Amino acid sequence: MEEVIAVTARRMHPDLRGAIARFSLWVANGSVGNPLLDGIDYSGVLQEPSAMEMVYTVFTNNLELDENGAPLNARYCENRAAQWLRSYCDASYIVDPPLEDHECEGHWPPVLKDAPEWVKK
Numbered sequence: 400m401e402e403v404i405a406v407t408a409r410r411m412h413p414d415l416r417g418a419i420a421r422f423s424l425w426v427a428n429g430s431v432g433n434p435l436l437d438g439i440d441y442s443g444v445l446q447e448p449s450a451m452e453m454v455y456t457v458f459t460n461n462l463e464l465d466e467n468g469a470p471l472n473a474r475y476c477e478n479r480a481a482q483w484l485r486s487y488c489d490a491s492y493i494v495d496p497p498l499e500d501h502e503c504e505g506h507w508p509p510v511l512k513d514a515p516e517w518v519k520k
Contacts, residue, residue: 412464415468418470431477431480452505461502483503
């Protein structure tokens with residue numbers, strides 16, 4: 400017999416939604432990580448799904464949240480993602496301190512039962 404565990408659904412904290420939205424805006428408009436990426440044209444990365452995935456992976460893997468789910472270090476996360484992006488676009492750039500494995504580790508969520516059919520394939 401399968402055990403049923405009750406889960407209370409919660410919405411994402413508004414500050415976390417805002418941090419992700421602001422980060423997305425800065426990535427899209429070319430200003431993420433300023434001044435670290437000043438003069439670096441990373442617009443091509445916007446067309447590379449795996450590179451964009453890594454930008455968000457580094458950002459989200461570094462996020463620390465308070466007990467209410469609000470981000471504590473969004474600016475730090477942006478900087479780490481910008482460092483990865485700079486190293487991707489500029490082979491001579493050295494990330495300091497070096498990115499750790501946990502910062503670049505991808506996490507794919509399980510397929511959700513209420514996901515559209517194209518997601519389940």
